[in-house]
Amino acid sequence: MRRLLVTCAGLLFGAQASAAEIKVLSAGAIEPGLHRAVERFKQVSGHTVTIQFNTAPQIAQRMQQGYVADLLIAPPPMLKQAADAGRVQAEGQVMLGKVGAGITVRKDAPSPKVATTEDLKAAVLAADGLVYNTASTGVYIERLFDRLGIAEQLKAKTARHANGEAVMLHVINGTGMQIGFGAITEIKLFEAKGLSLVGPLPAEVQNYTAYAAALMTSAPEATAARSFMAFLASEDAKDAFRAAGIE
Numbered sequence: 001m002r003r004l005l006v007t008c009a010g011l012l013f014g015a016q017a018s019a020a021e022i023k024v025l026s027a028g029a030i031e032p033g034l035h036r037a038v039e040r041f042k043q044v045s046g047h048t049v050t051i052q053f054n055t056a057p058q059i060a061q062r063m064q065q066g067y068v069a070d071l072l073i074a075p076p077p078m079l080k081q082a083a084d085a086g087r088v089q090a091e092g093q094v095m096l097g098k099v100g101a102g103i104t105v106r107k108d109a110p111s112p113k114v115a116t117t118e119d120l121k122a123a124v125l126a127a128d129g130l131v132y133n134t135a136s137t138g139v140y141i142e143r144l145f146d147r148l149g150i151a152e153q154l155k156a157k158t159a160r161h162a163n164g165e166a167v168m169l170h171v172i173n174g175t176g177m178q179i180g181f182g183a184i185t186e187i188k189l190f191e192a193k194g195l196s197l198v199g200p201l202p203a204e205v206q207n208y209t210a211y212a213a214a215l216m217t218s219a220p221e222a223t224a225a226r227s228f229m230a231f232l233a234s235e236d237a238k239d240a241f242r243a244a245g246i247e
Contacts, residue, residue, distance in 0.1 A: 128176035
């Protein structure tokens with residue numbers, strides 16, 4: 001089956017007149033899956049793909065400043081805003097998958113019990129410190145603690161960072177019982193560097209962020225970018241995303 005998929009992909013993407021460099025501006029949470037998909041696409045197309053990863057707020061700022069790429073990968077609400085502003089095409093967008101929020105600690109720290117919302121509440125109240133970003137995941141965590149009625153109790157021991165990488169490094173280099181929150185895919189990227197994925201948020205309070213790809217209206221390599229989007233919609237690409245934990 002895999003050979004058949006690659007063969008079909010070769011027929012679809014291998015007939016490009018010349019190799020192109022496709023530039024992608026992407027949210028960071030799908031990084032591991034996107035890298036896998038890009039490697040497969042390169043094998044069947046001959047094109048190269050350059051990716052700039054940013055948080056959702058950073059992407060919004062760059063778009064306002066006139067940043068030009070071929071594809072934008074972001075949550076659907078952000079793509080709608082970009083389409084309304086005439087920066088990406090509203091038609092032909094490709095849904096890539098969704099990523100849940102997870103909980104992490106240093107590898108040498110004990111893992112707190114977080115199976116239920118009450119477990120999570122007790123764990124964060126007992127922790128020495130909490131760390132999460134100022135992007136979409138962090139905004140959700142902040143609202144969750146407010147909903148649970150513990151936001152004021154946690155404020156003094158909470159650190160916020162602009163992106164997931166800074167959150168992970170803070171936890172790795174921290175002391176005491178620090179608990180970090182972030183996209184599960186981002187946490188997994190840092191497991192080899194000293195993090196442990198405790199688990200996802202409890203099911204009853206889990207939050208998923210969906211991601212889709214859209215062609216930018218000023219795409220310099222529009223033809224090649226469309227072929228990449230066609231590949232992202234293929235089963236081969238979906239396999240790559242699923243293998244990276246993107247549902």
